[in-house]
Amino acid sequence: MLVVTNVDDLGLHPAVRRAVDLLAKAGVVTSSTLLANGPDLSESVLLQDTHPSLGLGAHLNLLRGKPISNPDHIPSLVDDDGLLFGNYSSLLMRYATGQIKLSEVEAEWSAQIEYLLDHKVRLTHFDSEKHIHAWPGLFGLAGKLARKYGVGWIRKPLEKNPASRLDKGMLRTRFLQICLLGSRSFDTPRTADCVWGIADQKDKLDPILFEKYINIYRPDVIEIVCHPGYPDAGDGPLPSDFGPMRVEAQWKEEFNSLSQKGWLKIFEKIGAKPVNYGQLDPRTGEFK
Template sequence: MTKFLIVNADDFGIHPAVNRAVCRGFESGILTSTSLMAGGAAFEDAVHMARSLKGIGIGIHLTLVGGLPTVLPSKEVPTITWENGRLCSNYLELIKRDLRGMIRMDEVYREWDAQIRKILDTGLPITHIDGHQHMHMWNHFFPIALTLAHKYHIPCMRVPDERLRFGFGLNPGTIFRFSAKNGLSFMARNHREKIHEMGIHTNDYFWGMMYGGHFYESRMLDIIDRLKEGVNEWMCHPSADANAMEESFHWGYHGEAELMGITSLAVRKKLEINGIKLISYGDLTKI
């Protein structure tokens, strides 16, 4: 069986620096796919660029976190916009609020529905659906994401189930990320069967959660040797200006290094030597 690889850039539309990196990664590198944020400040710029990137897969990046504005007026979704009328800054705060019963699921549904319709209204061909900080896999939100994917006939959904032992380390930051990664991976793995029951295709393997914002060339070269037969996805966060991104979002991402990785001749050559076939989510219905 062939080893397939989807290389997906998240956060398309969040900032012009990301948009430029997506364009460069697709035209000069191994990038095959990207996920568009309806609430991103550079959304219109991303849509304009996407029209010229013939063959790139375009996904919908469902968003409930990141300090971004909602597509609906914030007063219509007050339980998910409690921070100055914007979405909360990170998934931990969102999950804490949800576990306290403070989030209304109908607001999540209506906001995500509005995000999907905004992107579909551009006329861009949509290949898949995923989530910012993977919140489409959180147990309480997953049924909503699945219902909407089925409603709008979106053919594929990302399942971020990175391998259990991958990325283990002993420093405190790594231990926390490793634990969070495995918790999310466990949930995602359990959802795969329901996704398939709805006739929606998924990736088989996933890479990039442990390396989020730090998926360097050296790490890409190492992971090529770990790719499995079937459909693998690399999630990356390239940027053409890491300093500008840090000033806006304070994530500590090294987006320029990730862009160097996906445009690396060494990475491309190793993929070719190993017989890895680059695809997008749009190809899953043909495999």
């Protein structure tokens, strides 16, 4: 079994970069995805040289901050101030009512990918802010861009949970399952068999719960989705133009879990090899 432990939101804030640095050094985190428009991007991309075994991908973003594209070229994606809308519910409503143009989504995501490439990022995979690339029509678009830019892997945010589970975590995973129902599978880019960490966050991001999940579903390749942070008193706040964010509330608990709860021992126990997507052959899904 191969397990990719991916930290989302790299580039958002120094606390995320610090967490990735420490957890990669410990061997627990193997992967992270970068926000091209994140204020900490320039410092964050240096981690791929500090940690050669750390894979870096693109965290495609339609939700937060200033777009990489000229706002005048993507009017359906921005507000009157030229910023991405910053509110998930309002963006979803605009998308569901046909107010978002796919051509503009493609233009903005392409600009983000090319911006990361211009920063010499060796992209291993794609995912997205709030898993928006799972929305109907967008998963195929993300796959198209992966093929265009030679990226072999993409997150398919499919988390398997029993029907008897009734909580907010279950609702998140069910919504994404419904979104993905009409999405076709493709040979390239490849996806992991499933993910874990969408339903179980904060104090539930626990290796014992992960072990139980693995024992039920037994995937060959699985991605752990997580959002740790390690803030410092001098860091400053989250960027105001990104809109309200709850991720800061996850930082401490998820960092403490990943650094203190014996994840590597659990991986060894269940026969899981920590890897990043760049170490996997997208044709076979096997370690290169």
